[in-house]
Amino acid sequence: MWISPAYAQAAGGGADSGLVSLLPLVLIFVVFYFLLIRPQQKKMKAHKAMVEALRRGDRVVTAGGIIGTVSKVLNDNEVQLEIADGVRVRVVRSTIQDVLSRAEPADKSDKNKAGARKAAEEGKDAASGAKAANDSGGVGAASGGAIGKLSGLLGGRKRDS
Structure with a gap:
């Protein structure tokens, strides 16, 4: 009988050890929150905004x-x-x-169409210049090099390889 009360008295002083034993669980929850839960919430919010x-x-x-x-x-x-x-x-x-x-608003698409037309016209000018260089024996045209083949393709002619 005397032994029972002695054990009970020794175990009574460990009230602080309960908080210390919960500390690792709290730390694990905090790590999970910042590494898993919070990024997923941000991703869901961004997806919702994209869909809307x-x-x-x-x-x-x-x-x-x-x-x-x-x-x-x-x-x-x-x-x-x-x-x-x-x-x-x-x-x-x-x-x-x-x-x-993304689809562009109507106002911006008109400006882009005008810019695309200018780029297409400049591309035609470059192609006609390449054709003229190819016809006059420009760089790489006589030797059948890559520039000659490219300028032939741009000029509308096909070169046999």
């Missing part, structure tokens, strides 16, 4: 790997994708995995 910003003309990839262009935004939950000429499918917005390219 979808508009007509955006080129997207679904979770199933289907690539299409948004042809119509039906409602808050669905969009219509055109996956081929005349082939339209309805998909749930949350299945949109990624936006490959």
Whole structure:
């Protein structure tokens, strides 16, 4: 009988050891929060913002790997994708995995079309200059080098290799 109370008295002084034993569990939770939970929440928030910003003309990839262009935004939950000429499918917005390219606003697209026309005209000028160099025996044309072949292709002629 005397032994029982002696053991009980020795065990009574360990109240602080309970907090110390919980410290590793708290640290593990903090590590999990910052390494797993918080980045996942940020990723979900970014995906939600991306899906809410979808508009007509955006080129997207679904979770199933289907690539299409948004042809119509039906409602808050669905969009219509055109996956081929005349082939339209309805998909749930949350299945949109990624936006490959954004549609540009109408004002900016007019400016880009004008810039594209200028670039195309400059490209034609460069091609005609390359053709003239090829016809006159310019650099690499007589030897059949890479420049001669390239300028022949740009000028619309095919060279036999």
